[in-house]
Amino acid sequence: MASLKDAAELTNEIVELAQQLHGELTEGDVDFEKMVSLADQIGERCDSVASTFSTFNEALTGTLQGGSERPENGGGSGEGPEDTSEESGEDAGQAEEEEDEGQRSRSGVPAVAP
Helix, strand or coil, X not given: CCCHHHHHHHHHHHHHHHHHHHHHHHCCCCCHHHHHHHHHHHHHHHHXXXXXXXXXXXXXXXXXXXXXXXXXXXXXXXXXXXHHHHHHHHHHHHHHHHHHHHCECCCCCECCCX
């Protein structure tokens, strides 16, 4: 896990890159390739900082909420694999019926297996 020190270093890099981009816009030769590159680097570092803070937030929130609850898994609503397996059983039975129907001829007489 990244630390706050890592996040601070990333923000320093963002500031330096932003200063370079600003200088290129105001005092440079307006090299668009260079400005695109600088903007991309700034964006990548901003994404990294956001990801770091999101990780911190999730860790702290999990700690405050007891750490074992996971709302994204339904939060113990009782709907789980048991319900899914029943549905799978129904689907399997329906598939067998369709297979049996596929073996009959159009007249309703079972087809002869070779």
